[in-house]
Amino acid sequence: MSDDELNDASRLRSTNGEGRLGHSGVLFAMCLALILVVASVAALNLALPDLAIDLGANNTALTWIADGYTVALAALVLPIGAVGDRIGRRTVLICGAVVFGLASLAAAFAESTEMLIVWRVVMGIGAAMIMPGTLSTITATFPPAQRSKGVAIWSGFAAAGAIIGMLAAGALLERWGWQSIFIVSAAFGGVAALAAILLAPNTREDTRHRFDLVGAASTTVAVGTLVFAIIEGNERGWTTTPVLICAAVCVLALVVYALKGLRTEHPLLDPKLFGRAGFRAGAIVVFTQFMAVFGFFFVGLQYLQLILDYSPLIAAVALIPVAAVVMPTSSLTPRLVSVVGLKYVMVVGLLLIAGGLVWISRLHADSGYVPFLVGLILAGIGIGLTGSTGTSAIVGSLSRNQQGVASAMNDTTREVGSAVGIAVMGGVFSSQYASHLPDLARLPAQAAEAVRDSAAAGLVAAERIGGPAGAQLGAGVREAFIDGMSAALITVAVVLLIAAIGCAIKAPRHPTSADDAETLDGDPPVQAS
Structure with missing residues (x-):
């Protein structure tokens, strides 16, 4: 044995x-x-x-x-x-x-x-x-x-x-x-x-x-300031002083991490790992997947509640098909990888998520739930494929002794991707929504400002106005919402397409396992108590 x-x-x-x-x-x-x-x-x-x-x-x-x-x-x-x-x-x-x-x-x-x-x-x-x-x-x-x-x-x-x-x-x-x-x-x-x-x-x-205290401190500062800058940039503007300071600190922390990591015998996260095709591809796939997922939740939940007039509970129920599709797809993915290879499963998964977002981007204010469901199912299949393959590629690049770091790297990539997705979709949505609103010159200044701030406030204002004028404003707000949602979804779909092309070119044909990494790194076996 x-x-x-x-x-x-x-x-x-x-x-x-x-x-x-x-x-x-x-x-x-x-x-x-x-x-x-x-x-x-x-x-x-x-x-x-x-x-x-x-x-x-x-x-x-x-x-x-x-x-x-x-x-x-x-x-x-x-x-x-x-x-x-x-x-x-x-x-x-x-x-x-x-x-x-x-x-x-x-x-x-x-x-x-x-x-x-x-x-x-x-x-x-x-x-x-x-x-x-x-x-x-x-x-x-x-x-x-x-x-x-x-x-x-x-x-x-x-x-x-x-x-x-x-x-x-x-x-x-x-x-x-x-x-x-x-x-x-x-x-x-x-x-x-x-x-x-x-x-x-x-x-x-x-x-x-x-x-590796320096590695721990530098990665904590780098990731923390990056996510902080993304959130604040989306909320207050990308050229504000706090955002620029955080961005500069993030870059400095990353430089410290890279330089120190290359000189340390046992770094927290070896910078050379990013030279491994599987590790790099896995990080990109997980990042873009969660960028799409949480960015979609940002606009998708609003679509269900504001356009389809669902309650919070019904809106959550309407997203159940994603989970229903993801779970069996994830379970089948290892078998698919063994048959067609890691690279192709990654690429197909990213393309399916992109296809689902593009499909939903073509909806209108009166499209209803069924067309929305089609896009959910497409994206759900893609999420099942990419989640499993991306995570496996990351954890397979490190030995079993380093699985805590491997798991943490996977989680860090997820969280940063989620923050970027919300920031990107939120920023594109907000700008496109505001630019496609109807003329608000006849509204009181406070009401017009509320309409520009959010679609929810716009629909409340339309309801209060009532009559033909209120109905016209409500229709205009809904159309502006759809325009903003479409632009946001297309933007992230383009990012997914670029990631798919990159994986098709650079991702490894077959996955590595933690045992392979253990052999390469010369690590002793993990201990269980």
């Missing part, structure tokens, strides 16, 4: 010996924790109108209530993933679930926007402790023959988790206030921690070397 087979058998015996449910139990526990993190990114979007009323939050405050979580998660997930590699991935995950749950419970009782933003940031710190351990525990404990399937299922839940979060939030908001979302999240955090304790082994890196 080979060393790899002995290590895998040892891990399996350890799992069964502690009364766990084997690999199925590990997968269940890790996907449960994953849903907790991903759902919290999207769920609060449905509660923003209630928060604006209850806490008197303005647009800037609402942005940071939603994105304070994302900034903390994106900035810290990479160094915390490396910490999990050293002291135990399950240990860090459980601590993160406790931090997340307590912060979520505190957020439910926040009485000001400032306090809610603070607790959302603390929730993001907890999420950064949870997220890397979910994927790295799967890749470190599953034997090679089952690892790709485990990653595929994880990827499916990573994509579907946002829909699950919005669906749960919509159901809660139908009966209770926004506080119920945080209370349920806190309880779910406790369940996720308990599942990890009972069902998952505590994997960690076997070797010991000095922790």
Whole structure:
């Protein structure tokens, strides 16, 4: 029996010996924790109108209530993933679930926007402790023959988790206030921690070397300032002083990371990894996929609520087909990769997402839900293909000892892609919406400003005006919304097309595995306790 087979058998015996449910139990526990993190990114979007009323939050405050979580998660997930590699991935995950749950419970009782933003940031710190351990525990404990399937299922839940979060939030908001979302999240955090304790082994890196503090600090600063600049640039303008300062700090931090990483024997994330075709292709695919997904949620939810007049719950239900398509597609993707190759599955997936966005971009104000559903299904199939292949390409480029960093890199790419997607789609949508509005000269100045600010305010103004004039304004706002949505979707579809072309040229024909990377790097086997 080979060393790899002995290590895998040892891990399996350890799992069964502690009364766990084997690999199925590990997968269940890790996907449960994953849903907790991903759902919290999207769920609060449905509660923003209630928060604006209850806490008197303005647009800037609402942005940071939603994105304070994302900034903390994106900035810290990479160094915390490396910490999990050293002291135990399950240990860090459980601590993160406790931090997340307590912060979520505190957020439910926040009485000001400032306090809610603070607790959302603390929730993001907890999420950064949870997220890397979910994927790295799967890749470190599953034997090679089952690892790709485990990653595929994880990827499916990573994509579907946002829909699950919005669906749960919509159901809660139908009966209770926004506080119920945080209370349920806190309880779910406790369940996720308990599942990890009972069902998952505590994997960690076997070797010991000095922790790369400079790499941890520089990547945290680089990612944090990048996401901050994207959010603030979209909100206040790309040439404002805070945005320019953050951009400069981000560039400086990246330079420090690259120079120090090339000279360090054991860097946090080796800059040379970006020279590996699989790692680079995986990062691009994951980035563009989540750029498209969360950018689409930004305009797609508004389309369902403002144009089709759906309630928050019905709007969330209307997105269920994405999750219904993503899950089986993700499960089938490893088989497709083995038949046609990694490169072609990546390319087809990106093209399907782009095709779904282009299809939806051609809708009109009176198109209804069925044509929208066709675009959802196309995009959902593409998401299932790209999520699994992109993640597998990233984690396969690092050894099993480094799966915490591999998982964290995958998560960082996701979060930055999400922030970029919302910023790009939001910026294009806002500019095109405003430029396609009808003449507002006859409206009172305050009403005209409200119409320019958002389609929701425009439709409220049209309803208040009433009569033929109100109906005409409402029709004009809807048409301007459709024009803005179409332009935003086409913009991201072009980015996906460019990424697909790049993958067709540069992506590897066959995937590498963590065992291949282990052989190349000369790392010893992972340890499970």
